[in-house]
Amino acid sequence: MAMNRIIVITSGKGGVGKTTCTANLGMALAKAGKRVAVIDADFGLRNLDLLLGLENRIVYTALDVLAGECRLDQALVKDKRQPNLALLPAAQNRSKESITPEQMKKLVRALTKAYNFVLIDSPAGIEMGFRNAIAAAREAIIVTTPEISAVRDADRVIGLLEANDIKAMRLIINRLKPSMVEAEQMMSVKDVQDILAVPLLGVIPDDEQVVVSTNNGEPLILGKELTQAGTAVSNIARRLQGEKVPLMDLSVPKDSFFKKLRQLFN
Amino acid sequence: MISDFFERLFGSREPVSRDTAKQRLRFVLAHDRSDISPQNLEKLRQEILEVVSRYVELDFDKLEFSLESDQRITALMANLPIRRVRTNPLEPDSPVEESEDAPKLELEDGAVELDEVVEEASETADIPLD
Numbered sequence: 001m002a003m004n005r006i007i008v009i010t011s012g013k014g015g016v017g018k019t020t021c022t023a024n025l026g027m028a029l030a031k032a033g034k035r036v037a038v039i040d041a042d043f044g045l046r047n048l049d050l051l052l053g054l055e056n057r058i059v060y061t062a063l064d065v066l067a068g069e070c071r072l073d074q075a076l077v078k079d080k081r082q083p084n085l086a087l088l089p090a091a092q093n094r095s096k097e098s099i100t101p102e103q104m105k106k107l108v109r110a111l112t113k114a115y116n117f118v119l120i121d122s123p124a125g126i127e128m129g130f131r132n133a134i135a136a137a138r139e140a141i142i143v144t145t146p147e148i149s150a151v152r153d154a155d156r157v158i159g160l161l162e163a164n165d166i167k168a169m170r171l172i173i174n175r176l177k178p179s180m181v182e183a184e185q186m187m188s189v190k191d192v193q194d195i196l197a198v199p200l201l202g203v204i205p206d207d208e209q210v211v212v213s214t215n216n217g218e219p220l221i222l223g224k225e226l227t228q229a230g231t232a233v234s235n236i237a238r239r240l241q242g243e244k245v246p247l248m249d250l251s252v253p254k255d256s257f258f259k260k261l262r263q264l265f266n
Numbered sequence: 267m268i269s270d271f272f273e274r275l276f277g278s279r280e281p282v283s284r285d286t287a288k289q290r291l292r293f294v295l296a297h298d299r300s301d302i303s304p305q306n307l308e309k310l311r312q313e314i315l316e317v318v319s320r321y322v323e324l325d326f327d328k329l330e331f332s333l334e335s336d337q338r339i340t341a342l343m344a345n346l347p348i349r350r351v352r353t354n355p356l357e358p359d360s361p362v363e364e365s366e367d368a369p370k371l372e373l374e375d376g377a378v379e380l381d382e383v384v385e386e387a388s389e390t391a392d393i394p395l396d
Contacts, residue, residue, distance in 0.1 A: 148287050148294075155295050184282035191288055195295065197338045 004112040007119050007240075008041075008137035008166075012153030014124030016145045017174040020210060021233070022121040023051040025141075027221040028237035029117050030084035037076065037115040039107070040090040041133035042123035043098060053217025054079065054087050061091040066103050072110050081222060086115070096128045101135030108136035126160060134161065139168040141201060145175045146187040155196055170201035172236065177206045178250040189247075202236035204229050205250050296333035296340045307333070314344065320356040323349040 009022045019042075026038040039062070040048040049055040060075035065088075072088075079085040088107065091098065111118050122133035134140070140161050144154040154171075161169055173192055180186035189203050207229035213220045220230040228248070235245045302310075311331050318324060330345040 148291050151291055152294055152298065156298060159299065181284075184284040187284055187287050191284065194336065195288070195291055 004115065005117050005139065005240075006108055006112065006137050007117065007139045007141055008122050008134050009119060009141045009143060010122035010130065010133060010157055010161075011124065011143045011150070012126060012157040013144075013150045016143050016150050017204070017210075018124075018143050019047050019051055019121050020214065021141070021143050021172060021174065021204075022048060022119050024219045024221045024230075024233040025237055025240070026085055026117075026119050027052075027079075027082055027219045028234050029119075029240070030079070030082045031221065032237060032241065033084065034116040034241075035084050035114065036117045036119065037086050037088060037111045038119045038121065039088045039111075041104070041120050041129060043090045043094055043096050043129065043132075044092065045123065046090040046092050048121050049077070049087060049089055050217060051214055052079065052085075052087055052219065054089075055217070058089045061089045062107055063091040063094060063098060065107065066099065072107070096123065096132065099132055101132050104132045105136040126156065130157075130160075134164060134166060137166055139170075140166050141170055141172055142196075142198060143172045143174055144192065144196070146173060146181075146189075146192055148187075151187070151192055151195060158196060158198060169198050171196060171198045172201050172204065174204045175206040176203055176250065179252050182252050200247075201239055202232055203247060203250065204232040204236075205248075292334050292336060293332060296335035299335055299338070300333055300340050302333070310342075315346075318346055320352070320358065322351050325349050 009018050009025070011018050022038055026036045030036045038048060038052075040046045042048070043063075049058060054077045057077045060070040062075065064070050065072050065075045076086040076088055079087070088111070108118055108120070118136075120133050120137060123129035142154050142157060142161075144150045158169060171193070173189055176189065177186055181188045189200070193200055205228050207220075207227055209223075209227045210220060210229060213223070220227065221233060223230055226234060228250075232248055235248065238245045314331075315324065315329075325347040328345075328347045330343070332343050334341055334343050
């Protein structure tokens with residue numbers, strides 16, 4: 001029996017898609033039959049509940065568990081669409097300092113007794129909230145986009161994870177725009193990989209459908225027909241479980257010779 | 267007209283922003299990763315230039331001196347164009363002439379106490395977890 005997996009999803013920079021990745025990866029792993037707990041470590045600015053569409057079902061938060069006001073299982077929000085998935089909500093009216101790394105470890109340790117995967121959604125930044133999020137993790141997924149600010153912050157986070165003995169790190173490059181890469185107006189997957197030198201877990205193409213699924217509180221993964229981004233996330237979940245899945249072909253279909261010729265004379 | 271035709275056929279070679287991004291990232295990451303303070307880097311630069319200048323006359327307008335980083339390895343890159351070689355090397359204590367055009371700026375009521383701020387920043391950076 002393999003050891004339970006405790007994975008922190010982090011990025012340094014905000015707005016690169018950490019929470020969306022956590023929600024979708026959690027859902028994909030649950031769909032694959034794994035028992036998954038997702039923890040929102042973003043105290044004060046929680047959003048994982050919204051992306052999962054579970055915001056109306058929160059009764060207790062992680063802080064109530066720690067204060068002894070409820071049991072851990074009472075705070076967990078079980079997903080009705082996917083019973084293998086449960087959310088441990090963060091407190092919204094408290095700050096990142098209201099919980100300690102030790103307390104986070106305690107919560108995670110308890111969760112590993114009942115769940116195969118514990119995914120921790122880290123807040124942006126490298127301060128207390130980040131320290132709490134990584135405290136219990138054995139592995140890390142670093143999410144970045146192919147933009148200089150996101151890559152720079154990812155690099156900083158990689159250094160901090162190394163310093164804290166989290167060596168099992170893998171990279172997700174999110175919101176890649178293949179047509180821009182082709183026009184050499186965006187860094188490519190290889191460019192980002194060369195710079196960060198962390199093994200690649202997957203590439204998720206930019207997809208407007210993500211906005212729609214966020215609006216609806218229905219992770220992409222739940223859709224009947226997966227979009228390209230949905231397939232990319234599902235592949236990432238398979239790779240996380242040790243399966244060898246080749247990277248999706250994201251190259252832009254080439255214009256035909258005649259189309260080019262026509263453009264030339266227009 | 268003909269060149270225009272070829273340009274449209276093969277695409278023109280303007281510098282692409284992808285390369286600019288990579289270049290800028292390499293530079294900034296080298297500094298982020300190395301943890302060398304800008305003051306010490308400047309001192310290092312001064313001292314290297316002093317040593318090199320004893321033997322050759324450098325073109326100070328065209329020199330490049332920077333940290334660069336790739337594959338998590340940081341390198342000190344120096345490009346020191348030589349105007350001419352000195353037949354008689356200078357003695358170690360002779361000064362290096364580098365024009366300083368920038369006016370000296372000073373705060374009116376002396377030094378600002380920055381210690382506290384700096385202290386806090388480095389605390390966050392170290393993350394001493396047990």
